[in-house]
Amino acid sequence: MEAVHNTPMMKQYFSIKADYPDAFLFYRLGDFYELFFEDAKQVAHELELTLTAKNGKNAEHPIPMCGVPHHAANGYIEQLIERGYKVALCDQVEDPKLTKGLVKREVVQVITPGTLMSSLTEKENRYLVAVVEQDGRFGIARGDVSTGESALTSVATLDAVAKELSIILPREIVVTSSEHEAALSHLQIPLTQSTRRETHPHGDRAIDAAQADAFAVLYAYMHDTQKRSLAHLQPAIVYEAADFMQLEPNTVKNLELVRSARTGDKKGSLLGLLDVTGTAMGGRMLKRWLEKPLLSQHTIAERLDAVEELLAHYFERQQLKDTLREVYDLERLVAKVGYGTASARDLVQLKSTLRLIPRIQAALEELFSDRLGQLALGLDPHDELTDLLDRAFVEAPPISTKDGGMIRTGFDPALDELLVASKDGKTWLATLEASERQATGIKTLKIGYNRVFGYYIEVSRANAKLLPEGRYERKQTLANAERYVTPELKEKEALILGAEEKSITLEYELFCQVRDQVKTHIESLQRVSRRIAELDVLVALAETAERHDYVRPVTLTGRNVMIENGRHPVIETVLPRGEYVANGINLNEDREMLLITGPNMSGKSTYMRQFALIALLHQIGSFVPASRAELPIFDQIFTRIGAADDLVSGQSTFMVEMVETQEALTRATDRSLILLDEIGRGTSTYDGMALAQAIVEHIAEHVGAKTLFSTHYHELTVLEDSMPRLANVHVRAVEQDGRVVFLHEVRDGKADQSYGIHVARLADLPDALIARAEVLLSEFEQTEERTVVSPKEPVVQAEPVDQLSLFAETDPVRETVQTLDLINMTPLEALNTLYRLQAEARK
Template sequence: MSQYTPMIQQYLRVKADYQDAFLFFRLGDFYEMFFEDALKASQILEITLTSRDGGSAERIPMCGVPYHSAKGYIERLIAAGHKVAICEQREDPKQAKGVIKREVVQVITPGTMMEGAGIQEKENHYLAAIENAGGQYAVAAADVTTGECKAAVFAAFDAAVHELAAYGVKEVITNGSWTEQDIKQIRARLGAVISVEEIAEESPFDRLLFNLTDGLTRKASARLYHYLHRTQKRSLDHLQPAEPYEIRDYMNIDYFSKRNLELTETIRSKGKKGSLLWLLDETKTAMGGRLLKQWIDRPLLNESDISRRLDIVETFMVSFFEREELREQLKEVYDLERLAGRVAFGSVNARDLVQLKKSLGQIPMLASLLKQMNGAELPKLADSLDPCTELFEELERALIEEPPISVKEGGMIREGFHMQLDEYRDAAKNGKQWIAELERKEREKTGIKSLKIGYNRIFGYYIEVTKANLSLLPEGRYERKQTLANCERFITPELKEKETLILEANDKMMELEYELFTQLREDVKQFIPRLQNLARTVSEVDVLQCFAAVSEARRFVRPSFSADGRMHIQEGRHPVVEKVMDAQGFVPNDCRMEKGRNMLLITGPNMSGKSTYMRQTALIAILAQIGCFVPADKAVLPIFDQIFTRIGAADDLVSGQSTFMVEMLEAKHAIANATGRSLILFDEIGRGTSTYDGMALAQAMIEYIHSSIGAKTLFSTHYHELTVLDKSLGHMQNVHVTAAEQDGKVVFLHKVKDGAADKSYGIHVAQLAGLPDAVIKRADELLHSFENQEKPKADPEPVLAREGQLSFFEEKPEPAETPKPPKKADSAILARLLSYDIMEMTPMEAMNTLYALQKEAKK
């Protein structure tokens, strides 16, 4: 340390406590970075790297950003996955003895951002802590911008990581003892920053932990709260007590199924457009938008809770005019949750409080509109809308309608709110009038029309006279203050006396106004719990009116629920595909599973709509259980406890798993966790391996789900041989998506009918995809050749010498044996073998026949 200057020594001492963050070290009007921070930040931020003398033999790398524009630079560093520690000067430089005292006032991290481009108004911004003990894993998640806190326990690491992925967490807090493999998996799945917090004591946070009875969730939550208080270093009064929840209380949709069904983002673009959330989001408030996403992530299981939501949606649908007025009023309600967060954080300004006041002013009108509508639930919602009248009235008295952004330059408080402030304002205002009057009098006395009275911070008020008019000034009264190139500046005794009064009034006025604003902000803090309760009710009203608006516009109907497991969807539609197609040409379909019928085996050509049919069934179930109407003419549904999907295929390059391995892992997850109340969607299982392997796996899965699980299952396949299973599996039914040939081309009818498909139309699909004519023609020749049991023409020899999959291990050649004359029994078996017409058999029949012959031969 001794080789550096005192200021650099101070920097190094502070930096030692924040090794994982860029240290923004305040020097005058700049935040400076030194050493390694400067080298990295200059590259990321694309700013100039310089150096300075720090007392050592070599110059120290340095870069910096102006403090008034630091916000944008900080956001760029956070977006790149870094942390920033803000180190401020904590004493007046004029009064400092030696090095100015400095300390870190806040650490901004990807999970603790309060505002900026990285905060989306209709999305939560979570960070989470994860804890493990005794084979269980606890997750505690918090959104610092809104104050929401939640906690749950999971029986497996994968389930906990899936939950973190569902939250979309930006930062994960651990105790620092996790294995590198676990940390790698968290990073790979979430792309989140990993932070360490060693302290997990519960006692400082009794207010926030009282809802939690499980020791592991208390520990995870306490660790999360310690991290927040250590990094933010300020009041976080808006943090709400952690709410425990059980995954089994909601429909469980695993990470893969949410992705495959595109509930909140699309697979291809990772964006909102094209997802179910995009279709539904007709919310008018940011709070409502966030709640809608939470509801989609966690559909309900309790039928009475679902029916309550559906009742409210139905009331909104039949009350068109009141609903439209309600939507207009909701537009004027700002983000109460995040406003409350900024109040607690101390970053709220006067404009924010005016927005809060305007929002509170809408609440009585919202309550009145809800009471005008018929329905048992809406009056209850209206009564729970707390207008916080006292707060509204105080804000109305205190603040002007259009205050400035800065809270330290005055101009925020209304006249009449504080007597002393009004007196200072009067003195400042009259002083300025006196200055203007003095300027007029001096012009008359001297005859200098260009004479003017000005002001700057260094010299105060002055009388400015051009050099050409200096001879006109009277002797004795004017005292020279400053000489410039073209003019000179003077003061008079009267001006000096008045200057003191005016400047004192201005300084005291701004100082008092800031004090009044600070006190007002503290008063608002007392209302934070009430504001958060109000925000929850407004959010619920917003989401339910949104369901009504979408349901009416898209011709959705109210679903009903069956106690015996029946599922009857009449003319069901895929809501997103229908919207994208603008309802032109979308073909609706029925989906029937009566009592005792649990599985549909779906066949049909590629591009015919099998995957769309399967997805729309799942989306209809999800919409029903979040309390929305559904896209169908009629819908009777069981209440599903879980949804599993295996749709689409993609390599998991991060973990080095092939398409087929990903397919098998997702299928295993479904089979291992599904119950008789679940919904399973399997699309083309087994296509990633050889024909017989795939077909055998597909049949084995069908039989196991049918006999051992009993879940409602939609299973699409190209293995037409599997359609015979309906004869042996009583709960399975064949359906197919229809297509027709016209002038040698395939026409997809997209209609689902009973029975199995008779053709796959693979070559027609290839033709539609635009493959070269030569390829299509050759494929057609080969197809006819295969179908007619002719050896295909090949140049120069067949591609495959034999049917089947290559051996996984090296095979040793069998030793040659001397042929023996056939026994009588062998001849009989041979005769039976020759009697079969193999080309007329299905692959499954051929395998069964071969097995019987082999069994007999072994005897």
């Protein structure tokens, strides 16, 4: 065992592995990456690889080993990263041909969930986030290695950190303490603890110490894992959460902004509907806009002006759409340049994109909105850079940068000479093959090449006897052929291979020189990419508005709301055209809250969501699904819609209801929008109704937010008489032939009945059960009348009354239960005891 571990290679392995204990070490050996010991066992299990032993399975102390081919490693690495692991890539860093003894190896990159550069989703960012506490605040720095984007903010509490991260949805979080790691573990996002800091000029943009420290941690982690230049890192965008509409994580989920609640996919969400962008970077920007709606009336108006202009100019919009479809992901191409991984093919794509800019500018010349004009001015076509790339590279270069075939003829005279020499040599080979076939009469004779023997003449075994004695020198015998060489062939081989090797080396050098020149333009290219992305989003919003008949909303400085014929933007698209029932909404100083009643499945929740989505669309600068809309700027949207247990934290539906309602009651302002759907249904009838009324009163008296409150407690509708700013509305339904027909129309006034049994009939419950339910309903309605307390009645502190107690203070049943030896009871004994206790309790 000791002898095996003391070999030079294993010493090198252990030395490197010691620096990366939390990562799988992919150790390069020839054409494979090998893993050893526990790494090998775990990776073999995760990826279903064959586990072998380096020194043989029959050795006294076998070393577990598994491996993957170097050329196919990315696929295996991606699988490990998606499962939350890290991989340290250990490569040879010197040429084995020029080295005596053990080749030097180093870790050239650590791949983590937040820094994976391959297998990227086109229209999604892969964020890495650092969280640091400093001076009583928590700094949050985020970055995307694949695009160079970075941003900074700070918040007051860890709870606020968790909420911000729930919106950002990073792939990895870096923290500086075990306390923070434990506090954020419920997010179920891979966490890494790291305390190293490294300053960077972009960190100077921070507006407080927490932000600056967070950026220093983020940059250090990026630098430590990527081990290369991060020249593509863009200046950090500093923002305060209060600069944008605040959206709770459950609001993003309930409104299905970026993911369908049913499938978890983008399709079926608001983002899925709006995203008709032509570029990947436009798709990513649109998602960011949805997650951070605006509060600035000026910026909202700028975007609306641009969308209106694009909507009015059909031909220019179509020209922009067609051109944008040809644009490559400029943001990630530029990132590759700065990162040092761009290929010649990437640079050709960069050139192709820059060549499209004049076409984009020509289309924008006919448009005059302020924002479109600003975007047009910032679109620099980089003519000199485009010319350089055009002269340097062929139109379809190979993927690899180390096999030649990239550089265009005429770009470099020395390369041209080498290529001519190589080409002439190959022409000579073709001539030799033809002449030897004629001289020997063997039509299948051919000249081939491999890395071991170089060029050779190959003749089948059957034809070898036809060769004159001594014509060729035998080099290799195969099962079905003989291979030969001649002095003349070997001489030409040296010339051809020498020219090829030199040309390939020179091509790579020229490629690196051109790539370095592109690198000097990174900042200006990133500005172009941001402008193209924004233009793409605006074109997509205009296209959506035309397709679905949206209107421009009017932005109000006050708090009134007026929507005529509003529609749910997503649901209307899955119904046959014209079948969606549009509904309006009218709120003002005298009408702050709507109490919505109506049967289940009638559309109460859809009505509430539609209002929130229209408000949100307005604040990203989009037209809205309505025939007319006048809207204020909401600072926050709170939603409690739908029943959902929180199994991770062990909270019931009712507890989740109360927690989410508490968020709205404590954080909402009179500029907020609150949507509460059937609060109180998770507990007893009287508890639920009491809580529902108390919540309605609290919002009206202490919050003042515009509120939509749907309820199945029809008794609450009498509140309209005593609360002047509350109005009843209901979703219409009618009974036809004993069955309920949902009209989905929202009208003023309260619903006349709940139709719960009718809904049960629609669900095909047994007829006998339905009949029994109708009888019981009739009895309940005759024997019980529930009422509500007027909100104007003072609250009197009553004597404390316990909720239903299982046992009286001197109950003998209680005393018996307390003395039971449950641990040693058999199931039968426990059942018998329970039976006796039940009988005793019934006396």
